Amino acid sequence: MATAGVPQRFCRCACFCSENLYVARYGLHVRFRGEQQLRADYGPILRSRGCVTPKDFQQLLEELEQEVERRKRLGQESAARKALIASSYHPARPEIYNSLQDVALAPEFLAAAEYSALPGADLKGLLQRLETVSEEKRIYRLPVFTAPFCQALLEELEHFERSDMPKGRPNTMNNYGVLLHELGLDEPLVTPLRERFLQPLMALLYPDCGGGWLDSHRAFVVKYAPGQDRELGCHYDNAELTINVSLGKAFTGGALYFGGLFQAPSALASPLEVEHVVGQGVLHRGGQLHGARPLGTGERWNLIVWLRASAVRNRLCPMCCRKPDLVDDEGFGDGFTREEPTTVDLCVMT
Ligand SMILES: O=C(O)CCC(=O)C(=O)O
């Protein structure tokens, strides 16, 4: 469905500063309101995962307090980094910052998106144009970018990494990578990718998850390398839908694994392993539990776009599973809005 909206102010949910704090050492997401609550809610599980001595617990407390402070400052600090990068960073591959061209996209991706935008398109027709990785889990895969585009984007990201520009962390679980909006790549690259190509695809694949109502995103590149992050613990995304595109380089290991939906009990029984194919994107629901196996050799860079539909998340924050407690934020925030999205069905207007 084609939609035209007025510019929105986006918000985050206040739970961002108290829920789902990730403790990598103990492989655990915790809710944190203070020492007593942490002991009461997580004492036994923390002990079973190696947080045994008073010193261990004290260290964990300090880390959680720091993480809360970091999260409170995140929006403003990110906006400041973006402004500095815009004024003083010199790209290695300036063409990446031009508006997204069809030549950057794999023919299969163009064909699937073009088909999906036709008035008579249906799910059955679309499924003939992409790979069904799991029908039950509704996971799909298709080529997204051409090899030269992946190469150019990687070169640009490595150039940025080597620069002395300030860098944000892609999300609360990955320590290495790049936030694309800070680099100035949202407007020319990610927003057109979402609006022109992913929206029609997702509307057919996941109409029940807001696929037809995507109005913002959070896009980042995650990097895995020896001596840096090597694997990713099991989690669900703060997104209605996700696309994960493998950009390269040469690597072994790092496969994605998928369990059930996070709301379902025994959600991680018999996970499904999905290998990366360079240039290809894996599509899945944000609520599908997943993680990444340890990297073997080489470096792995993946573009992740968390796609958000305010019409869905305004009703229920996927991170705290409550009605969101809205806090104004910078940019797309976490994709919540105070008003319902104002959309005009362009089909009706013609
Ligand atoms: O390592 C990957 O490719 C998956 C990353 C991921 O799931 C995420 O960032 O949400």
Ligand SMILES: [Fe+2]
């Ligand atoms: Fe994820």
